[in-house]
Amino acid sequence: MEISEEMSLNELPEGCIANALSFTTPQDVGRLSVVSPMFMLAAVSDVVWERFLPRDLKSILSTSPDGSRLMASTASKKELYFSLCENPVLVDNGRKSFSLEKKSGKKCYRLSARDLSITWGDSPEYWTWNSDPTSRFGEVAELIGVCWLEIRGKINATMLSPATMYAAYLVFKPKEGAYGLDYQPVEVGVGLVGSENGKRNMYLDSQRGRAHRYHLVRRRTGLHNRSRIVGMQEP
Numbered sequence: 001m002e003i004s005e006e007m008s009l010n011e012l013p014e015g016c017i018a019n020a021l022s023f024t025t026p027q028d029v030g031r032l033s034v035v036s037p038m039f040m041l042a043a044v045s046d047v048v049w050e051r052f053l054p055r056d057l058k059s060i061l062s063t064s065p066d067g068s069r070l071m072a073s074t075a076s077k078k079e080l081y082f083s084l085c086e087n088p089v090l091v092d093n094g095r096k097s098f099s100l101e102k103k104s105g106k107k108c109y110r111l112s113a114r115d116l117s118i119t120w121g122d123s124p125e126y127w128t129w130n131s132d133p134t135s136r137f138g139e140v141a142e143l144i145g146v147c148w149l150e151i152r153g154k155i156n157a158t159m160l161s162p163a164t165m166y167a168a169y170l171v172f173k174p175k176e177g178a179y180g181l182d183y184q185p186v187e188v189g190v191g192l193v194g195s196e197n198g199k200r201n202m203y204l205d206s207q208r209g210r211a212h213r214y215h216l217v218r219r220r221t222g223l224h225n226r227s228r229i230v231g232m233q234e235p
Helices: 014-021 026-032 037-042 046-052 057-061 067-073 077-086 206-213
Strands: 089-091 096-100 107-111 127-130 140-143 186-188 200-202 214-221 226-233
Touching (some): 014 026, 014 046, 046 077, 057 067, 067 077, 077 096
Antiparallel strands (some): 127 140, 186 200, 214 226
């Protein structure tokens, strides 16, 4: 369709603008919706938000007990999109949590403790399984005490958004009196199965770990012999 120089944006068909917006990002749509009333109307179109939802969304939600209810209860594709951004749903029989990243619409997954490979996880003298009201999952793994801490998680790469840089996080909550995570750095890494790339050492308890990496020494300085704390890095 040819557009003359004198033709304004408001003269374009709403469907044309909606189709153009669908090739941008959710963040761009929010910004462009303030350009003109026509853009604002087009920005709520199902044509736009259908493109931002994963193509395999029905397949993903089919493994969730709330999937059918969510699809039926949302009045528009935009409402469904933001519901998935703000309210992660349990999928894969409750073993994973699924949501969307609000600015981009990329897929986000959280693996439950039951979906992880935990060394000695089934040994009650080392680990125990219970519930936690602050967790979205029905079961959490509680560490009693081990001499070898090894936790691995794995997810099929086809489940993730293509051409996307992902980050992996270990989510845990230390209890009062917990010890050990601050004394010894652990090896962490993420990559394809069989890959040894991206491994490095870090402290899971970063604040207390930092104190152990540095000897805190009190020294006297200045004319008034004031004291200060000096950090001496360990070898």
